[in-house]
């Protein structure tokens with residue numbers, strides 16, 4: 001298949017990237033922009049044959065890549081980061097056209113984070129990945145992180161290149177080779193990124209991309225017996241299927257899944273800060289797994305909090321995400337838009353009261369959904385317990401710390417939580433009781449890649465970040481050497 005031109009955007013070859021070459025498929029699918037529904041590109045639609053070719057290429061490239069020194073790999077990772085930075089504007093524009101997130105966020109935060117993913121894991125490999133030797137009756141124990149082989153990476157559409165490279169960077173740093181299957185709603189930056197890896201000098205076959213649909217290319221990849229690790233970010237139902245496929249080959253897997261995080265506002269909170277943090281939960285039009293979408297507010301301050309929140313939220317500017325002044329863009333896809341609206345409709349039919357928004361933005365049309373705030377919701381209502389993944393927050397009240405913790409922990413998820421309080425002891429006490437992979441106190445989305453990242457309960461299995469990433473992507477080995485190197489007789 002010929003490369004498809006992307007109008008007014010960087011030209012991207014949207015065929016697969018296998019063994020350092022562009023490879024097409026007889027089947028293709030059309031990638032449309034959430035901004036206006038226009039086709040952006042025709043994408044190769046891979047299946048079992050393309051996955052097999054990509055895994056074979058990755059297997060062939062593995063021994064030589066695994067044998068490179070840490071220094072060589074770190075240098076290549078930094079070269080990839082240089083390439084990302086050199087093409088930051090192209091990547092930002094492409095990602096905005098493809099997933100509808102703000103160009104402002106892509107320029108300032110998300111694409112710089114792509115480069116940071118590579119620099120961080122390169123430096124961690126050189127400076128931090130070490131375990132002190134220890135002795136057993138004079139014998140020396142030495143721990144090493146051995147590359148595991150081919151890593152299958154499956155990623156979602158809400159922050160496509162940032163979430164993909166959060167996995168690609170440590171997998172490559174560890175000496176593994178990679179097959180990436182990006183989300184079919186946002187295939188473009190993965191294709192452009194393949195060019196960047198080649199320009200940086202990554203050997204053919206070390207990094208491969210197979211485009212395609214989840215139930216075809218994705219399913220074939222996670223079931224492939226040549227795969228040694230599976231790392232997945234996405235939804236819980238998909239994770240169940242992937243875990244079942246991994247079980248058949250006993251392939252180790254890491255799952256970063258959905259959330260329904262609480263944002264708890266205590267009586268002693270700075271209410272302006274609390275309202276600002278609540279408004280932040282509409283970022284990326286609510287399509288953020290970590291979002292604190294359940295506002296739990298002490299009954300004594302709920303009136304004042306609600307007033308400040310509505311005042312701030314009503315000033316959010318919804319519109320074209322390519323405009324740097326815009327605060328909220330569209331939803332990703334008509335199916336997702338309908339899903340979000342379905343949640344809100346059912347909640348309202350069930351008695352929820354709309355404090356803000358409550359439906360599509362009919363002034364703008366298209367996939368723009370109004371920032372929405374619902375109250376009078378029961379603790380077991382669908383809108384309070386299921387992940388909406390849209391700009392929809394709920395407001396509930398509590399009367400005591402014990403009640404706040406019970407409400408906060410009252411879902412099947414455990415990804416993140418936000419606590420707003422001026423009492424440090426309370427913050428520590430409550431944090432200790434919350435089921436969450438990350439707890440933010442008086443802040444939100446402050447990310448340090450040294451920290452473990454992931455979720456509890458149905459928000460995931462395992463943690464990535466810092467050494468935890470290498471623990472997952474490597475076969476850990478302990479070498480025990482007898483005193484003087486002699487073998488025991």
Ligand SMILES: NC(=O)C1=CN([C@@H]2O[C@H](COP(=O)(O)OP(=O)(O)OC[C@H]3O[C@@H](n4cnc5c(N)ncnc54)[C@H](O)[C@@H]3O)[C@@H](O)[C@H]2O)C=CC1
Nearest residue numbers: 155156157182183214215218219234235238256257258289
């Ligand atoms: N914990 C975290 O860090 C994050 C979690 N998420 C979660 O991801 C979800 C949104 O992403 P979606 O793309 O809708 O999720 P999804 O589960 O539908 O798709 C994610 C990826 O899985 C692939 N896939 C689908 N079916 C598959 C199958 N049978 N076998 C293998 N791969 C398959 C898709 O093609 C896509 O690449 C939300 O639920 C959100 O919470 C999103 C971002 C971050």
Ligand SMILES: O=C(O)/C=C/C=C(\O)C(=O)O
Nearest residue numbers: 158159287288289290447
């Ligand atoms: O910072 C991370 O590694 C993950 C962040 C997740 C999102 O950005 C998201 O779900 O939007």
